[in-house]
Amino acid sequence: MLNxxxxxxxxxxxxxxxxxxxIVIKKYNPKKIVVYSRDEFKxxxxxxxxxxxxxxxxxxxxxxxxxxxxxxxDIDIVxxxxxxxxxxxxxxxxxxAVKTNVMGAQNVIDAxxxxxxxxxxxxxxxKAAAPINLYGATKLTSDKLFVSxxxxxxxxKTLFSVVRYGNVMGSRGxxxxxxxxDKKKNILKITDRRMTRFNITLTEGVSFVIKCLxxxxxxxxxxxxxxxxxILDVAKAISSNAKLKFIGIRxxxxxxxxxxxxxxxxxxxxxxxxxVILPDHKFLEWNINKFLKKNKKDVGKFCNFGFNYSSENNxxxxxxxxxxxxxxxxxxx
Numbered sequence: 001m002l003n004x005x006x007x008x009x010x011x012x013x014x015x016x017x018x019x020x021x022x023i024v025i026k027k028y029n030p031k032k033i034v035v036y037s038r039d040e041f042k043x044x045x046x047x048x049x050x051x052x053x054x055x056x057x058x059x060x061x062x063x064x065x066x067x068x069x070x071x072x073x074d075i076d077i078v079x080x081x082x083x084x085x086x087x088x089x090x091x092x093x094x095x096x097a098v099k100t101n102v103m104g105a106q107n108v109i110d111a112x113x114x115x116x117x118x119x120x121x122x123x124x125x126x127k128a129a130a131p132i133n134l135y136g137a138t139k140l141t142s143d144k145l146f147v148s149x150x151x152x153x154x155x156x157k158t159l160f161s162v163v164r165y166g167n168v169m170g171s172r173g174x175x176x177x178x179x180x181x182d183k184k185k186n187i188l189k190i191t192d193r194r195m196t197r198f199n200i201t202l203t204e205g206v207s208f209v210i211k212c213l214x215x216x217x218x219x220x221x222x223x224x225x226x227x228x229x230x231i232l233d234v235a236k237a238i239s240s241n242a243k244l245k246f247i248g249i250r251x252x253x254x255x256x257x258x259x260x261x262x263x264x265x266x267x268x269x270x271x272x273x274x275x276v277i278l279p280d281h282k283f284l285e286w287n288i289n290k291f292l293k294k295n296k297k298d299v300g301k302f303c304n305f306g307f308n309y310s311s312e313n314n315x316x317x318x319x320x321x322x323x324x325x326x327x328x329x330x331x332x333x
Contacts, residue, residue: 001077001214008034008075010062010108011082013042015171016123018050019202020079020209025052036060036071037082062104065111072115079209080108080122080146083139087127087252090135101138102145109149109160117158119213122146124164124221126198126257126311129264133252143221147279150218159218163209164259166198166226166311170331175231177331179238188235188242191249195231196256196311199318200224201330208274217291219279223259228314229323237323260309268303275309276300 002024009017012035021033032054037043038061047057060067062082072078083101084090090097105122112120124143127136149160170176175197182188200208204226212222235244249255260268260275267278269292278288292300318326 002028002030004029004031005076006031006074007077008036008072009079009081010036013037013039013046014081015168015202016081016205018046020206021055022050023206025050025054030054032056034058034071034075062107063099065107068107068111069114072111072117075115076118077213078108078112078117078120080120085135087133087135091133091252094134097134097138102141105142105145109145113153113156113158116156119216120158120160121209121212122162124162126164126166126259128164129258130261132254147219151281159216161212161216161218162221163212164221164223165200165205166257166259168205169199169201169326175234176327179235183239183242186242187245188238189245189247190231190235191247191253192255193232193246194255196228198226198257198311199229200226217286221277223275225273227316227318228311229318233320234323236320237327256310256312258308258310262306262308265303265305265307268307269300270303271300272298
C-alpha cells in the first residue's frame with residue numbers, strides 16, 4: 001500500500017507524524033512523504049533527526065485550503081493528524097478549536113477530492129465518543145465529516161476513513177510525563193483513584209493506521225483492541241514510595257473513556273484485534289457480508305446490541321509490572 005506512493009501527513013511534525021515518517025522510511029519504499037505543518041522550528045528539528053531525500057517539508061495550516069491543495073498535487077495517501085488537542089486550551093479558545101479541528105477537517109476533505117487522492121485516514125480520539133468537552137465535540141464532528149465525505153465523493157476514487165484510539169503513552173499532556181516530573185518532589189497528583197484510561201504506544205498507533213490503509217473500504221471508524229490501565233497502578237509503576245495527593249477531576253474530564261458507545265453498538269463489528277464502526281449509510285457498492293468475510297482467517301461479527309467498549313470494562317488491563325516496562329521503553333525521563 002505504501003511502496004512507490006506519495007504520502008502527505010498534516011500535523012506531520014507531531015509525535016505521530018515523526019514516528020510514522022520514521023517507520024515508513026525504514027520499512028517501506030515510498031515515492032515521497034510530504035510533512036505538512038505550521039511550525040518551521042519543528043520542521044528544522046525533524047530534518048536533523050530523520051534524514052531522507054524522500055521527505056518534503058511544507059509550511060502550511062489546515063485552515064488554508066489553497067495551501068493544502070498545492071501540497072496535495074500528485075499525492076496518493078493523506079494521513080490527517082493536525083488538531084488542537086489540549087482540553088483546557090480548547091475550552092478557553094473554543095472557536096480556534098472549531099477553525100482547526102472542524103473547518104480544517106473539511107478543508108482536508110475538499111483538497112483531497114479536488115486532488116483525486118486515493119485514500120485518506122483521519123486520526124481521532126476516545127474523547128470523540130460521547131464527548132463532554134469541546135475538544136471531543138470537535139473531533140466527533142470531524143469524524144462525521146470524514147465518514148460522510150464518502151457520500152459526495154461519488155464515483156471519485158477517493159476513500160475516507162477514521163482511526164480512533166486512546167491515550168498514547170508518554171505523549172504531551174498525558175499523565176506519565178507529569179508523574180515523572182512530580183516524582184522528584186515525592187508527591188504524585190491524582191485526580192480520582194477510580195480513573196482508568198486506554199493505552200497505546202506510538203509505534204502501535206502507527207502500525208494500526210498502516211494496517212487500516214489496506215483494510216479500508218471508506219466510511220469506517222477503526223478502533224484497535226488495546227489494554228487499559230488504572231491510574232493508581234500507573235502511580236505505583238512510577239514510584240511505590242511517593243505520597244498521593246488527590247486533586248479532583250478537572251473540567252471536561254471523565255472517570256473512564258469510551259471508544260464505542262452503546263449507541264454505536266448496532267453498527268459495531270468485532271474482528272480479532274480491532275473493532276469497526278460501520279457507516280449508517282453504506283456507500284457505493286458496500287456489501288456487508290463481503291466486508292465481514294474479506295479475510296477468511298479473521299471473519300467479523302456484529303457486536304451485541306448495547307455493547308460498549310470503555311476503559312473501565314476492558315478485557316485486558318496492564319499490571320504494574322507491564323507499566324514499568326512500557327514506561328522504560330516508551331517514555332523519556
